[in-house]
Amino acid sequence: MIRRVTGAAAVAALLAGLTACGGSEEAAGSTTLTYWMFQDRTPQAGEVVEKIRTDFEKANPGVTVKIVKIPKDDYNTKLSSAVAANTVPDVGVLDQPLVARYAMDGTIKELPAGTVNEADYFEGALNTNRWNGKLYGLPIDHTAVALFYNKKLVPTPPKTWDELKQMSDAIHKADPKVAGIVVPKGDGYGAWMWPGVVHGAGGEMVDEANKKVLFDQGPAVEALQLWVDLLPSSPREITDSEMAFANGLAGMMISGPWDVATIKDQFPELDFNVAPLPYKTTPAGNIGGENAVVFTKGQNADLAWKWLKHLTSSENNTVYAQALGGFPINKAAAERDAGSFGEQQQGFLEQLKVAHARPAVPEWIQINDEFIAPAIEAALSGKQTSQQALTEAADKTRALLGWNS
Amino acid sequence: MVGWLLITPALVYFVVFLLYPAGAALYYSFTDWNLRSPAEWVGLQNYSDLLFEDVKFPHFWKSVQVTIQYTLIAVPLTLITALGQALLINAIRRGSNLFRLLLFLPVVTAEAAVGAIWRWLYDPQYGLINAIIGLFGIPKQNWLNTPELVIPALAFIAAWQCGISMIIYLAGLKGIPDSIREASIIDGAGPVQRFWKVVVPMLRPTTFYLVVTGVIAALQVFGLVYVIFSGGGGRSVTGGPEQSGLMYVLHLYLFAFRYDAMGAACAMSFLLFLLIMIVTALQFKFIKQEAA
Numbered sequence: 001m002i003r004r005v006t007g008a009a010a011v012a013a014l015l016a017g018l019t020a021c022g023g024s025e026e027a028a029g030s031t032t033l034t035y036w037m038f039q040d041r042t043p044q045a046g047e048v049v050e051k052i053r054t055d056f057e058k059a060n061p062g063v064t065v066k067i068v069k070i071p072k073d074d075y076n077t078k079l080s081s082a083v084a085a086n087t088v089p090d091v092g093v094l095d096q097p098l099v100a101r102y103a104m105d106g107t108i109k110e111l112p113a114g115t116v117n118e119a120d121y122f123e124g125a126l127n128t129n130r131w132n133g134k135l136y137g138l139p140i141d142h143t144a145v146a147l148f149y150n151k152k153l154v155p156t157p158p159k160t161w162d163e164l165k166q167m168s169d170a171i172h173k174a175d176p177k178v179a180g181i182v183v184p185k186g187d188g189y190g191a192w193m194w195p196g197v198v199h200g201a202g203g204e205m206v207d208e209a210n211k212k213v214l215f216d217q218g219p220a221v222e223a224l225q226l227w228v229d230l231l232p233s234s235p236r237e238i239t240d241s242e243m244a245f246a247n248g249l250a251g252m253m254i255s256g257p258w259d260v261a262t263i264k265d266q267f268p269e270l271d272f273n274v275a276p277l278p279y280k281t282t283p284a285g286n287i288g289g290e291n292a293v294v295f296t297k298g299q300n301a302d303l304a305w306k307w308l309k310h311l312t313s314s315e316n317n318t319v320y321a322q323a324l325g326g327f328p329i330n331k332a333a334a335e336r337d338a339g340s341f342g343e344q345q346q347g348f349l350e351q352l353k354v355a356h357a358r359p360a361v362p363e364w365i366q367i368n369d370e371f372i373a374p375a376i377e378a379a380l381s382g383k384q385t386s387q388q389a390l391t392e393a394a395d396k397t398r399a400l401l402g403w404n405s
Numbered sequence: 406m407v408g409w410l411l412i413t414p415a416l417v418y419f420v421v422f423l424l425y426p427a428g429a430a431l432y433y434s435f436t437d438w439n440l441r442s443p444a445e446w447v448g449l450q451n452y453s454d455l456l457f458e459d460v461k462f463p464h465f466w467k468s469v470q471v472t473i474q475y476t477l478i479a480v481p482l483t484l485i486t487a488l489g490q491a492l493l494i495n496a497i498r499r500g501s502n503l504f505r506l507l508l509f510l511p512v513v514t515a516e517a518a519v520g521a522i523w524r525w526l527y528d529p530q531y532g533l534i535n536a537i538i539g540l541f542g543i544p545k546q547n548w549l550n551t552p553e554l555v556i557p558a559l560a561f562i563a564a565w566q567c568g569i570s571m572i573i574y575l576a577g578l579k580g581i582p583d584s585i586r587e588a589s590i591i592d593g594a595g596p597v598q599r600f601w602k603v604v605v606p607m608l609r610p611t612t613f614y615l616v617v618t619g620v621i622a623a624l625q626v627f628g629l630v631y632v633i634f635s636g637g638g639g640r641s642v643t644g645g646p647e648q649s650g651l652m653y654v655l656h657l658y659l660f661a662f663r664y665d666a667m668g669a670a671c672a673m674s675f676l677l678f679l680l681i682m683i684v685t686a687l688q689f690k691f692i693k694q695e696a697a
Contacts, residue, residue, distance in 0.1 A: 101439070107442075187645075241528050241529055366663075396463065
């Protein structure tokens, strides 16, 4: 009896979790455009999206836009299944690092030349849509990480790396129970932030056109060394505490706009602001956010691009980006509406002007997680020097991509 | 005829949701497939790459090592805790229902909540665990951020969630005939002797069942690790400090849904299937199963 029960349990336990489902529906109307996006963050965001949708339908008689909202965590799985099952929407949101992959296998369409005026968009955000030098989508909002600082501990935010190190030292010296800054970790998240620091030393991660890996060069090594040098004044046993910055245990941290709302909500007495990341030679930062693409197997491609122009127009983009929790990618909109963003958000607006897109390499997420993150961790834990760790990671990246230098 | 009709619902469920996906996964494990383009037949390449290609799968063997270490610690710890709890509940006369409920609660708590709670308990500054060990003069530890401490910390959570094993042990204890207990008392056996000479041998079938199913579950642990290490930034799913918590199935999940390598992920699931089969077969061969 036991034999049979355990056997069945073994088989059942093993086979569970190997399935995923997806699908989409059709709606009536003379021309229906299907648009997939992440689920609204707030009811107000839903109203904004609804207004933008009805405006578009009024301007284009006979067109119905059907918006399908999918929880962010399930989105990529659902989209992949839809692509596999040939049930893709006409147009939809796509994570930045996925654009290169989807472009490579022809899942999404190239943006027809002359559709938009590229100068209307922030360069960093637009570049997240580029693969092999061509655009395969449009950014709909963007975001970045910047320097959060506790005003009580940091009277004026540091602008350069030297100022950052001095500030961090001063904070920890004044009170050994308080860390200077929450130094990012060697995980996927830390590895996503790190290129912003590399660019701040005038460096690049890779040179896609010439197939060169560059994150073992001087600027990248200095960028990693900066984090290593910050650790003595920012001990992990302090900064690893949950919400260390919000609890006043750290003077500074690097994070994104999503933390502003959380901190204001849960720690209303914390007096903090946000400034652009300190740099060595050039102000710079990383970029995140959402792009939208037109699917090869979808319908109404022209209308789909028109819809994306509508979402990214100077009239609509600020409210739409705010609804998505990011910032406008339309320069005119960003400039005109800067006042509608709160005090802390100004730091991000400033930061985004110098944002750099991550490398347009289809395997980038894997390189980020499996090579760069462990290298950062190895240097931060003192197991390797910054140079050793990055040389190793860069060599592995070259081997994976088949690049020679 | 009627017999077939009666098992039809179960059979349909089995074929549609278990047999077909498993067969498809076996097929895809021999292909290069990213869920979007048509799958390309590559024969055994996924398997050989997984086992031998350090560039493509730099952390595969690390994930195997982490998972085995976890299993070796978590399974015994869970069984000992479960048996201890079952003995205590079995011994008390009143309120056993209440304690049974309380000890079972961790099992039915949502994994996301369990992860959040334990992140707080293990907090290096304010955590309850550090406060408790501080009473014994042990210095504060940074549990979830020290590579050497990650697996014991995770195994401890698994032991805390031992409710199902505890219930099964409790049933096993109730199944020991009173006559045997009385006979041993008459023969002059003390409580310790009774435990080792009567209770443990009589519970052998139960223990065997729990070891086998426990090992299978431990080798497939996923949700808790995913939740624990994706807190904070929200995207740091790479398995804790220095991949020290990179469980096999988490690694598999990353390749399936983050790195676009569904074919390789399917191959990983079949390698795990083989490993579990071998381990289970060895257990059936070498562990005593009958009560004595």
